Amino acid sequence: MSGKSYKDIPGTYVFDAAHSCQGYELNMFMMSLIKSENRTAFKADEAGYLTQFSLTDAQTDAVLKRDWNGMLEEGGNVYYTLKLAATDGTPYEAAYAAMAGMERSKLRAMMISGGRPPEGNQYLSDWKDGKP
Amino acid sequence: MAKITAGVATSHVPLVGVAVDKGMTEEEYFSPLFEGFERSKAWIKEQDPDVVILVYNDHASAFSLELIPTFALGCAPKFSIADEGWGAREVPEVIGHPELAWHIAQSAILDEFDLTIVNKMSVDHGLTVPLSLMFGQPDAWPCPVIPLAVNVIQFPPPTGNRCFNLGKAIRRAVSSYPEDLKVVIFGTGGMSHQLQGPRNGMINKEFDKFYLDNIGPHPEKLIAIDHEKYLREAGSEGIELVMWLIMRGALGDDLEEIHRLYHVPISNTAFGHLILEDRSA
DSSP states (O other): OGGGGGGGSTTOOOOOHHHHHHTHHHHHHHHHTTSHHHHHHHHHOHHHHHTTSOOOHHHHHHHHHTOHHHHHHTTOOHHHHHHHHHHHTOOHHHHHHHHHTSOHHHHHHHHHTTOBOSTTOSSGGGSBTTBO | OOEEEEEEEEOOOHHHHHHHHTTOTTSTTTHHHHHHHHHHHHHHHHHOOSEEEEEEOOOSSSOOTTOOOSEEEEOSSEEEEOBOSSOBOOOOOEEOOHHHHHHHHHHHHHTTOOOEEESSOEEOHHHHHHHHHHHOSOSSOSSOEEEEEEOOSSSSOOOHHHHHHHHHHHHHHHHTOSSOOEEEEEEEOOSSBOOSSTTTTBOOHHHHHHHHHHTTTOHHHHHTOOHHHHHHHHOTTGGGGHHHHHHHHTSOSOEEEEEEEEEEEETTEEEEEEEEEETTO
């Protein structure tokens, strides 16, 4: 894997060493939500609960705003991040749609018609201004 | 002697577990999938395996970033069902097969595959969804299951070649186990899908068809696929397909394809399923 050549895949956060180190505390916060009592405590006082973890301001902000791509940008891994969606009772599909910048119904329609095509979505140069 | 008689490949989307648990399997969205698995359920009932080795990945349920084993073999007598954020699925607990699991661990380690031995872990949808698809909703799973959890979340996952060769080591291990046991191995995850970021929803039918067509007769073509190609062409979560290569490596080369299913979409995923019987068994 010389020189992170996967960096030019558009719209994709590869959870590599740098990303994992950046997101360790953020992901461990999300992991804590697999316990019912922690979900209850988090829901009762979100900002207070987060102080147990050494999050950056940007990470805290992304969590509180439910900025799904923001969490990924700040080192979140999608499987950890989805535990926050589950805690909220947000269907995964709604979180996926938010990440894709689409209405949920539009994402579903795209999936039913075969998904986002590989053509035009494999290189950064395929996208304009970082968007499909 | 124990022997591996067949391999089952299947995707393991969490939404499938929701559909089973909430009685939604006959809905239009899900019916092509569940109707396709009727054949599979009949097949495995007839196979009546003594043990299933189930290759899957943990999705931040049993393992967090505190500990990231590349290959973790469940050697415990039983495995609890994980709470993935909305409560545990109400499915039977998973009974292990410690004698065979320990035998595989010892044999593989001496065969230079340094497996992590796990005596306590919960299992998530990666393991329970394939069981639900193949066995339906019994009061107890019909046979013991040996979980083999593979890291595919923290980059880099093991290579396809490494996975294939681990499958071969598992085959050697099983065939040296003295008791007569019929073993079926499941390789789960995939096919093309991306769950994260602005590109989520990407599906690559051509890539998936190539995979389904070649995993039986020409696995060497799939072993050659590197991580970047998976990420770029099959979506960031499509790299789970390396787990199918562990299943394939555990089979011989005289294979018969019994059943194939490919359906888009289930959630954001291209759902793929194959049954390969090993004629040399």
